[in-house]
Amino acid sequence: MDAKSGSNANLKTGKLTLGDKSWSLPIYEGTIGPDVVDVSKLYSEVGIFTYDPGFTSTGSCDSKITYIDGDQGILLYRGYPIEDLAEHGDFLETCYVLLYGELPTAAQKEDFDNRVVHHTMIHEQMTRFFQGFRRDAHPMAVMVGCVGALSAFYHDSTDISDPTQRMIASIRMIAKTPTLAAMAYKYFIGQPFVYPDNKLDYASNFLRMCFAVPCEEYRPNPVLARAMDRIFILHADHEQNASTSTVRLAGSTGANPFACIAAGIACLWGPAHGGANEAALKMLGEIGSVDRIPEYIKRAKDPDDSFRLMGFGHRVYKHYDPRARVMQKTCHEVLQELGINDPLLDVALELERIALNDDYFIQKRLYPNIDFYSGITLRAMGFPTTMFTVLFALARTVGWIAQWKEMIEDPHQKLARPRQLYTGSPRRDYQSISRRK
Ligand code: CMC
Numbered sequence: 001m002d003a004k005s006g007s008n009a010n011l012k013t014g015k016l017t018l019g020d021k022s023w024s025l026p027i028y029e030g031t032i033g034p035d036v037v038d039v040s041k042l043y044s045e046v047g048i049f050t051y052d053p054g055f056t057s058t059g060s061c062d063s064k065i066t067y068i069d070g071d072q073g074i075l076l077y078r079g080y081p082i083e084d085l086a087e088h089g090d091f092l093e094t095c096y097v098l099l100y101g102e103l104p105t106a107a108q109k110e111d112f113d114n115r116v117v118h119h120t121m122i123h124e125q126m127t128r129f130f131q132g133f134r135r136d137a138h139p140m141a142v143m144v145g146c147v148g149a150l151s152a153f154y155h156d157s158t159d160i161s162d163p164t165q166r167m168i169a170s171i172r173m174i175a176k177t178p179t180l181a182a183m184a185y186k187y188f189i190g191q192p193f194v195y196p197d198n199k200l201d202y203a204s205n206f207l208r209m210c211f212a213v214p215c216e217e218y219r220p221n222p223v224l225a226r227a228m229d230r231i232f233i234l235h236a237d238h239e240q241n242a243s244t245s246t247v248r249l250a251g252s253t254g255a256n257p258f259a260c261i262a263a264g265i266a267c268l269w270g271p272a273h274g275g276a277n278e279a280a281l282k283m284l285g286e287i288g289s290v291d292r293i294p295e296y297i298k299r300a301k302d303p304d305d306s307f308r309l310m311g312f313g314h315r316v317y318k319h320y321d322p323r324a325r326v327m328q329k330t331c332h333e334v335l336q337e338l339g340i341n342d343p344l345l346d347v348a349l350e351l352e353r354i355a356l357n358d359d360y361f362i363q364k365r366l367y368p369n370i371d372f373y374s375g376i377t378l379r380a381m382g383f384p385t386t387m388f389t390v391l392f393a394l395a396r397t398v399g400w401i402a403q404w405k406e407m408i409e410d411p412h413q414k415l416a417r418p419r420q421l422y423t424g425s426p427r428r429d430y431q432s433i434s435r436r437k
Pocket of ligand 1: 241271272273300301307309310313314315316364366370371
C-alpha cells in the first residue's frame with residue numbers, strides 16, 4: 001500500500017503508552033523488508049519527538065528504487081539482483097532501470113544510449129573553471145565545484161516543476177559527470193583534456209578521456225572497459241545512504257538538481273562513506289605483507305585503539321556485501337588481464353580469510369564491503385587513489401538523480417527538517433561585556 005494514503009483497509013497499528021495515556025500509531029508494510037511505524041504525528045498528538053542519532057532505526061521516505069536486505073546480503077535495483085545486472089547488463093541499462101523502473105526494450109535502450117551520448121560534452125567555458133583550481137587540488141574538490149557550477153550553464157534544465165527539464169537535467173548529469181571526472185583527473189596530472197568520443201560505449205569513452213593523450217593512438221581494452229562498467233553498476237545506487245539522504249534533503253528545499261548532486265558529492269567524500277576505498281588501499285599498503293596481518297587484526301580489536309579495518313563493516317550489511325563478491329571477481333579479472341601480481345591482493349585475501357574466522361568480526365558481523373577490493377582493482381587500471389571517490393561519485397550520480405526525481409515527483413514530498421534533543425543552557429539574561437567575568 002502507499003504509506004501515505006492511509007487507504008489500506010487492513011492498516012496495522014501499534015500502541016504507544018506513556019503513563020496512563022495511549023496512542024495508536026499506523027504501521028506500514030513494504031513489498032519486502034521490515035514494517036515501519038508512522039511517527040509523523042507524534043509531536044502534534046503526543047508532544048514528544050523520536051530520538052535516533054545516525055538514523056539507525058528511521059525510514060526517511062518510501063521508495064520503489066533500491067532494496068537492501070543487510071542480514072542476507074541482498075541488493076536489488078527495482079527488484080533486479082545486483083549480481084544479474086552486473087553479469088548480464090551494462091551501466092546505461094542500469095541507469096535506465098533506476099530512472100524508469102523497468103528494463104528497457106532494445107529500442108528503448110538504443111534511444112536512451114543516444115540521448116546520453118548527445119550530452120557528453122560540457123560547455124566550453126567550463127574548462128576555465130578548472131584553471132581556477134590549484135594544480136594539486138583534490139579531484140573531489142574539483143567535482144564538488146564543477147558539478148555545482150553546471151547549474152550556472154544549463155538554465156534550461158533547472159526548473160524542477162517541469163518534468164521535461166527534470167529528465168534533461170538527469171540525462172545531462174549522467175552524460176557529463178564522466179567528462180568532468182576525466183577533466184579533474186587530467187588537470188590533476190597536468191595533461192590536456194581529452195574530449196568525449198561518442199562512438200565508444202560509456203565506460204570505454206571514460207577510460208579514453210582519462211588515459212588517452214593527443215600524441216598517441218588509444219585503443220580501449222575491452223576487459224578493462226567491462227570491469228569499469230561493472231564497477232559503475234555496483235556503485236549506482238544504495239538506497240538512503242548518507243550522500244543520497246543529503247541529495248534528498250537538499251532537494252526537499254526546491255534547490256536545483258545540479259546543486260543537489262554537488263551536495264551529494266561533498267557528503268560522499270568522507271572516509272566512512274565514499275572515501276573508504278582510498279582508505280582501504282592505504283591500509284593494505286601500510287600492512288604491506290601477510291606476516292603483519294595479526295598485528296593489524298589485534299589493533300582493530302583493541303577498544304583503546306581507534307584503528308578500524310577499512311573496507312570492513314557496513315551500517316546495513318551484517319552479512320557479506322553482495323557487491324564485494326562481484327568486485328573480488330572483477331579484481332581477479334583485471335589483474336589477470338594486465339598480468340599484474342599485486343602483493344596487496346595476497347594481503348587482502350589473507351586478511352579477509354583471517355577476519356572471517358575471528359570471533360570479534362564474527363560476533364560484530366563485520367564482513368568485507370565493496371571498498372575492500374575496489375581500490376586494488378582501480379589502482380591496477382591506472383587510477384591514482386585520489387580518483388577513487390571521484391569514480392564512486394560518477395557512478396552514484398544516477399542513483400542520486402533517480403532518488404531526487406522520485407522525491408520531487410512524490411505529491412506528499414515535504415521539506416526535510418529533523419528535530420533535536422536540546423541539551424544547552426536554558427534561557428538566561430544577557431550580560432554586557434564589562435560585567436562578564
Ligand atoms: N574494524 C574494526 N571494528 C569495527 C569496524 C572495522 N572496520 N567496523 C565496525 N567495528 C566495530 C566498532 O568498533 C563497534 O564496536 P563496539 O560495539 O565494540 O563499539 C561495532 O563494530 C559497531 O560499529 P559501528 O561504528 O557502531 O557501526 P556503524 O554501523 O556505525 O559503522 C561503518 C559502519 C561502515 C562506519 C564501520 O563499519 C566502519 O567504520 N568501517 C570502516 C570504513 C568503511 O569501510 N566504510 C565503507 C562503508 S561501504 C561504502 C559505502 O556504502 O559508503
